[in-house]
Amino acid sequence: MIITLFVVVLLCLSKVKGSDFNLGRVKSWNVKADAKEYPETDLLTGTNSALALSGGGTRAYLNSIGSLKALLDLGLMDNLSYLSSVSGGSWANSAYTFFQESRTGISIEEFLGDIIEPHELNWATLKSLDTRSARASPVNRDMVTVLLGNMAKGIPLGDIWAASVAQVFLEPAGIYLNDRVAWNQDLLAEQINRNPWLENYTFVLPCEGATICRNKPFSILNAAILGPSGAVPFRGDYYLPIEMNPIYVGSPQRHKFTFQNTRKTNVDFSVGGFVETAGFGGIVRGIVEVAEGDFPPPFFGLGPDAAEGVIDNVPVPSVPFSLANSTAISSFAPGSLLSSSGFLKPLDQLMGTLVDYWSPVTERTSDPVFSTPVYVADGASVENNGLLALIRRGVEEIIVFVNSPLPLKSRSHFDPFKRSPKPSDVDLAFSCYFGYDEKPRNPVEDLKHNAVFPRYQFANVIDSMQKAQSEGNGIVVRQELNTVENSYWGIPAGRRVNVTWVYLSRCIEWEKQLPTSVRLFVTPELHPDDHSSLRLTGPFSSFPHYATSKLHYSAVQANMMTNMAGWVVKKNRHIFEMALGQKPTSPVQTFM
Numbered sequence: 001m002i003i004t005l006f007v008v009v010l011l012c013l014s015k016v017k018g019s020d021f022n023l024g025r026v027k028s029w030n031v032k033a034d035a036k037e038y039p040e041t042d043l044l045t046g047t048n049s050a051l052a053l054s055g056g057g058t059r060a061y062l063n064s065i066g067s068l069k070a071l072l073d074l075g076l077m078d079n080l081s082y083l084s085s086v087s088g089g090s091w092a093n094s095a096y097t098f099f100q101e102s103r104t105g106i107s108i109e110e111f112l113g114d115i116i117e118p119h120e121l122n123w124a125t126l127k128s129l130d131t132r133s134a135r136a137s138p139v140n141r142d143m144v145t146v147l148l149g150n151m152a153k154g155i156p157l158g159d160i161w162a163a164s165v166a167q168v169f170l171e172p173a174g175i176y177l178n179d180r181v182a183w184n185q186d187l188l189a190e191q192i193n194r195n196p197w198l199e200n201y202t203f204v205l206p207c208e209g210a211t212i213c214r215n216k217p218f219s220i221l222n223a224a225i226l227g228p229s230g231a232v233p234f235r236g237d238y239y240l241p242i243e244m245n246p247i248y249v250g251s252p253q254r255h256k257f258t259f260q261n262t263r264k265t266n267v268d269f270s271v272g273g274f275v276e277t278a279g280f281g282g283i284v285r286g287i288v289e290v291a292e293g294d295f296p297p298p299f300f301g302l303g304p305d306a307a308e309g310v311i312d313n314v315p316v317p318s319v320p321f322s323l324a325n326s327t328a329i330s331s332f333a334p335g336s337l338l339s340s341s342g343f344l345k346p347l348d349q350l351m352g353t354l355v356d357y358w359s360p361v362t363e364r365t366s367d368p369v370f371s372t373p374v375y376v377a378d379g380a381s382v383e384n385n386g387l388l389a390l391i392r393r394g395v396e397e398i399i400v401f402v403n404s405p406l407p408l409k410s411r412s413h414f415d416p417f418k419r420s421p422k423p424s425d426v427d428l429a430f431s432c433y434f435g436y437d438e439k440p441r442n443p444v445e446d447l448k449h450n451a452v453f454p455r456y457q458f459a460n461v462i463d464s465m466q467k468a469q470s471e472g473n474g475i476v477v478r479q480e481l482n483t484v485e486n487s488y489w490g491i492p493a494g495r496r497v498n499v500t501w502v503y504l505s506r507c508i509e510w511e512k513q514l515p516t517s518v519r520l521f522v523t524p525e526l527h528p529d530d531h532s533s534l535r536l537t538g539p540f541s542s543f544p545h546y547a548t549s550k551l552h553y554s555a556v557q558a559n560m561m562t563n564m565a566g567w568v569v570k571k572n573r574h575i576f577e578m579a580l581g582q583k584p585t586s587p588v589q590t591f592m
Helices: 004-014 059-071 088-099 107-111 123-127 132-139 141-150 156-173 183-194 196-200 323-330 334-339 345-351 386-392 428-434 455-471 508-512 555-571 573-579
Strands: 023-029 049-053 082-084 218-228 240-244 246-259 266-276 309-316 354-357 372-379 397-402 477-483 495-505
Touching: 004 049, 023 183, 049 059, 049 088, 049 309, 059 088, 059 107, 059 132, 059 555, 082 088, 088 107, 088 132, 088 156, 088 218, 088 323, 107 132, 107 196, 123 555, 132 156, 132 555, 141 156, 141 266, 141 323, 141 386, 156 323, 156 345, 183 196, 218 246, 218 386, 240 266, 240 323, 240 455, 266 397, 323 372, 334 372, 428 455, 428 477, 455 495, 477 573, 495 573, 508 555
Parallel strands: 049 082, 049 397, 082 218, 397 495
Antiparallel strands: 023 266, 023 309, 218 240, 218 372, 240 246, 246 266, 354 372, 477 495
16 A cells, blocks of 8 residues: 555656657558568568567576577577567567667677586586676666666656666666667668658667678567557456567557447457557657647558558657567566456556557548557567467477476376366466467466467477476477467468477486586475476575566576576577578487
8 A cells, every 4th residue: 555655646746748749651561461471571581480588577588598698609590580579588589689789898699698517507606697798687686676766766657667677678788768779770761761850869770780780580579458548447358469579560460349448338449550660659658638729630541452551640659669668568567467457447547558559550541540548568468478470470480488487297297198288287378379278267368369289289299398308408399380270360270380399497417417516406305306396495496487576586596597598408409400490410309
């Protein structure tokens, strides 16, 4: 109650900023479900392959940093076309992709840190941490302390999460709160030519805009649209995916829903199409009072058949939609909880993340476009691994890092050929791809639309994962899977996709190589040979499946997490090399 009152006082003290109604010319796209071309297709330089980094807060962030460094060391990052992410994975994605060497004074290799062999991880090594490195971000800065500090500074509540994410995870990479994003200098110049007002903003680009930019796949940050602000609280039945990248924001799938608010009044809402990032609505800071007659002129959509076009007279957002905004939205885990409860509605109005969403795709070209304030939140509200956006694009080779808080149960506890999975056997964010969503209706996440592979393939995938788990070198398996039709995500039936699953797990072979003085604090006290058993006490309690709510790490915890993640990639390099079109340097064992 005291915290709530404190928040209300801060909101009252903060100033509400209105719109300025400058007008822009914004590129927009209408990408059909079966499209083979996307706005970024001609810009891709790697093979038809992608990396997906799951959500999971700081646990996912640190694992992602370790995995990215190992892939970079192996020379494989240049082979990738896409890097798709959610939540904590998006913290790593943004920091890696848009790292600014000139601002930080260090190289990307120094930023990611070295992957150290387990036998060298003594206590002195574990406590040693370069404060400029990515893995030091959640060690040097406690997210909760940063959040409270920003509240005390009087930062508008709708901006506090973005400001805090920027301070903890992006500023160490040389990325600041209001930095906008572009993919290359040519695209940026073309945008500024249409919209001279963009010259007033600072942009960050991969490789700082260098003509040749290696090792930086096209970045996609995944989030969720919960629904229009006039229909809170939401039931969680119609959460929709939204993508944010350096070129555009939106969703290619056209959906139209009718929500019912607490007054039993219907609220219609539709989505569809992509709009240039510079023209997207930005974060709404409060109720904007507009004088009578002080409205922008109408602007009109593409119509249902146009593939792309430039829309004129788009009101320029008063708040720039920066990289920090999109990264924060992708990771705003409290959003769905705040928006799903009538009891929490006052807090949602104070702290929920609102954007002015508008769809460029209209029924007719003569139809004006209207924006709708919508609540947006963590991508895990709809899909926690960033996989489905890649399958929709027809990517044929996808590596998915499932940095789950839940260990995969070993064969002695779960035989996939004898029964369906329970929520305690394997992460539902994984099993939902095969049509399993056994959790009761849950307004915090809506996974029921995610079935994209047939159920009959599930047992073989789990069987392969359990075999890899028993080997003790990490769960890394590559499987050819066939899609079933999924109209919600725009995925047709019959696509073949090779998926390399990297499921977070204890690695007993890695543990055996740790110095004895360290290993004693890592190996579980009970059932140490059970690969799904975790230690319950000490500095590495629950390692490596630290709770998602754990945002602040010690140096030893951060070093252990990133080094194990990197070791798993290097130990299984033959699978990654095969997945990315490179001749394996060691015998291939894929547990098919």
